[in-house]
Amino acid sequence: MPSVTEFQHPSSSHDSSAAPAAPGDSAGPVRGGFTSTRFVLVEPSHPGNVGAAARAVKTMGFSRLVLVAPRVANVQSDPEAVAMASGADDVLACAHVVPSLGDALNGVQWSIALTARAREYGPPQLSPRAAAAQARGHAAQGEIALVFGNERTGLSNEDVERCSVLAHIPANPAYSSLNLAQAIQVLSYELRIAYLETADSGATGSVDPDASPRAASDEIERMYVHLENALIALDFLDPVNPKKLMSRLRRLFARSGLEREEVNIVRGIAKHILLKVKPSGK
Structure with a gap:
């Protein structure tokens, strides 16, 4: 049975006839929360996962990737990571490497911890769609982050408790194993839809624009x-x-x-x- 860190080769699913860039794509005009959202990978183990994460982020119009203590040094230039990025080399090359989650969340006013299991303690839990709906208001006011854990162990309880809310992807309970990049793709898609709906409607999101600044x-x-x-x-x-x-x-x-x-x-x-x-x- 394939492990959660095994992928389909990027060339087998790459579509060379991509549609024109929409707002929020790296090649198009960037607006709203696309520039204030960072994707944080805590202690990623496999270079291929980091490259695939860069690809997932870029396909949804985001570009900010933060790596917390990756197991492989200089993972941004690792051949497997570059291959799996499949054209998202710019996002991969610009990934910011930091030693701790605290450093990754510096200046962040609101954050989502992605977890595959329930926690006895921790922040409120939301579905990905509900989390994205909240994110659009916070992203309009300041920096936000989505935090993903190590491929094998996920996020520690301490890491989860650092975040504002917790999100869980309601996958098939009989086989709920999601690849890291797949999880990022799901959340980045939900964020993209929420951000573009806000931009198209002229709404400001669910957070009162006159509210006092959130603490970082x-x-x-x-x-x-x-x-x-x-x-x-x-x-x-x-x-x-x-x-x-x-x-x-x-x-x-x-x-x-x-x-x-x-x-x-x-x-x-x-x-x-x-x-x-x-x-x-x-």
């Missing part, structure tokens, strides 16, 4: 560190036996959709807790 991922992560330190100082959180407290708090805050001012309020509370419980003379 790195700002939220610093808030969690600050809050955790304050809870430890209060003896409310035992670092030796945390009992999923921070995971539950992450889920709570993920449901609310934190604005930058709200993050500052939580950090202000944490700061004053730390000042109050700080031993005198230190």
